[in-house]
Amino acid sequence: MKPEQIQNELPYAKPFLFVDKLEHVDENGARGHYTFPESSFFYEGHFPEYKITPGVILTECMAQIGVVALGIYIYNLEFPGARIRMVDAADIDVSIALAETHIDFKKPVFPNEKVTVISTKEYYRFNKLKCKVEMRKENGDLACRGFISGVIIPQSRRG
């Protein structure tokens, strides 16, 4: 699958889609970028007097680009046409769930900052994808990095 196709298959929507462009995906990793708009809902409360992107949102951004997009690509190598569908799913379709995260936060990300996420596959075995992920700011500084894993759940296995 091409990056544009994968991006269209991402199951997220505003205000919880944190991918502007998926730049590159192959079986070893993924790369993409996102700019956090100042109007994002979470800045209203995080924090009222000092807008800073929450760590959980940075983690989510890394998971969407680095793990979910890569998971769609890898799963489609074996099962072409499989999509992530929670409702009206065909037999071939899958759902995807976060399994583990371990992230170190290095530099804050402020409103309107563009970040690039780079993920590298650690392993994909028995429907579990574990990736090393990092987020870079426009000047190249490391914002955060760590490990995220997720599991792909085939529809046929759901009860």
Place this chain on the structure above:
Amino acid sequence: MTTEVIYAKLLPIIKRYLPEDVDTNTIQPDSDLTDELNINSAHLVDVVLDVEDEFEIELENSDIEQLRTMNDAIAIIQKKIS
């Protein structure tokens, strides 16, 4: 490799992924890894990968489908290393 030796090597791997609220003393040869020991499916994959490293074997999807208890794991390992 005897069952006892395999069990002794398997035990620390299982303990590594046991949830904090599950007592390690509850691990028995017939303990169900997910239902009784509460190891989630994502961690079950880690158990399998560690088993592969420890015993220098490679497991297939069909092996994992048969894996419910410690005894199942021992049987699968025995089959693979023989």
